[in-house]
Amino acid sequence: MNPFESNASVNMQGNFNTPNTHKYSVILPTYNERKNLPIIVWLLARVFEENQLAWEIIVVDDASPDGTQEVAHQLAAVYGQDKIILKPRAGKLGLGTAYIHGLNFCTGDFVIIMDADFSHHPKFIPQFIRLQQAHNLDIVTGTRYSSHATPRLSEARPGGVHGWDLKRKLVSRGANFLADTVLNPGVSDLTGSFRLYRLPVLRHIITLTQSKGYVFQMEMMVRARALGYSVGEIPITFVDRIFGQSKLGADEIVGYAKGVWSLFVGV
Ligand SMILES: Nc1nc2c(ncn2[C@@H]2O[C@H](COP(=O)(O)OP(=O)(O)O[C@H]3O[C@H](CO)[C@@H](O)[C@H](O)[C@@H]3O)[C@@H](O)[C@H]2O)c(=O)[nH]1
Numbered sequence: 001m002n003p004f005e006s007n008a009s010v011n012m013q014g015n016f017n018t019p020n021t022h023k024y025s026v027i028l029p030t031y032n033e034r035k036n037l038p039i040i041v042w043l044l045a046r047v048f049e050e051n052q053l054a055w056e057i058i059v060v061d062d063a064s065p066d067g068t069q070e071v072a073h074q075l076a077a078v079y080g081q082d083k084i085i086l087k088p089r090a091g092k093l094g095l096g097t098a099y100i101h102g103l104n105f106c107t108g109d110f111v112i113i114m115d116a117d118f119s120h121h122p123k124f125i126p127q128f129i130r131l132q133q134a135h136n137l138d139i140v141t142g143t144r145y146s147s148h149a150t151p152r153l154s155e156a157r158p159g160g161v162h163g164w165d166l167k168r169k170l171v172s173r174g175a176n177f178l179a180d181t182v183l184n185p186g187v188s189d190l191t192g193s194f195r196l197y198r199l200p201v202l203r204h205i206i207t208l209t210q211s212k213g214y215v216f217q218m219e220m221m222v223r224a225r226a227l228g229y230s231v232g233e234i235p236i237t238f239v240d241r242i243f244g245q246s247k248l249g250a251d252e253i254v255g256y257a258k259g260v261w262s263l264f265v266g267v
């Protein structure tokens with residue numbers, strides 16, 4: 001292992017050694033996240049400021065009836081219009097297209113996509129960034145499972161899930177098992193959506209991706225691997241939301257199986 005790599009992994013938990021002049025854009029898709037948005041924004045701002053990183057958050061709200069957008073406006077007034085950028089849509093158009101929409105407004109060098117309900121804790125972001133920098137990666141993905149990446153690009157400990165019932169755990173495991181077996185992209189958490197992308201890489205993959213809903217994450221990763229982009233994995237603990245409800249329904253599960261099938265036929 002060269003000294004640069006060993007250095008980088010030793011410092012995975014600490015502060016950055018050299019000034020990081022990159023800018024990080026977070027795309028936060030929201031649907032009825034009025035109670036969660038202020039806290040996730042506060043946590044994100046703290047992580048970025050503590051690590052002296054340039055940042056912005058693009059909130060893509062799909063006309064949430066609970067008043068999420070009013071909260072986003074208030075947050076923009078507090079943190080600055082250049083930091084909290086609300087880019088709403090007229091109705092609930094799905095998670096995949098929310099990322100596509102948000103990406104149009106990102107001005108960073110890297111894009112982080114994550115959920116707004118604390119299932120993806122911002123505390124993991126510095127680890128994503130360190131792994132990306134240590135190996136000049138195109139993508140770093142959070143994993144709730146045991147990493148499939150080479151040990152160099154991951155960590156031995158597995159991630160985890162808290163707060164899901166057995167049915168939801170089986171749906172997630174089954175979805176990953178199905179795509180892993182049929183498409184074999186070599187990434188352990190295909191359905192997870194806590195990821196860091198190099199901006200042009202995300203733009204490239206997103207133009208090829210056809211899915212609209214939750215299946216989007218899986219299709220993005222399968223396409224990234226097929227295109228030869230480098231992917232590292234960071235174990236994360238996914239904690240189910242406290243406020244509000246998941247928007248994953250039976251139609252999304254059917255859409256997922258269809259997505260695996262069309263990639264199998266087409267990739
Ligand atoms: N703008 C927009 N946002 C949406 C939509 N649907 C969901 N969201 C937002 O997307 C995030 C995730 O939605 P949840 O409803 O909380 O998803 P989940 O069931 O917890 O699913 C999680 O795990 C899945 C895999 O196991 C992931 O595929 C999914 O992305 C998410 O991480 C939340 O911030 C939610 O407000 C939509 O149609 N439009």
Ligand SMILES: [Mg+2]
Pocket residue numbers: 115117119240241246
């Ligand atoms: Mg959730």
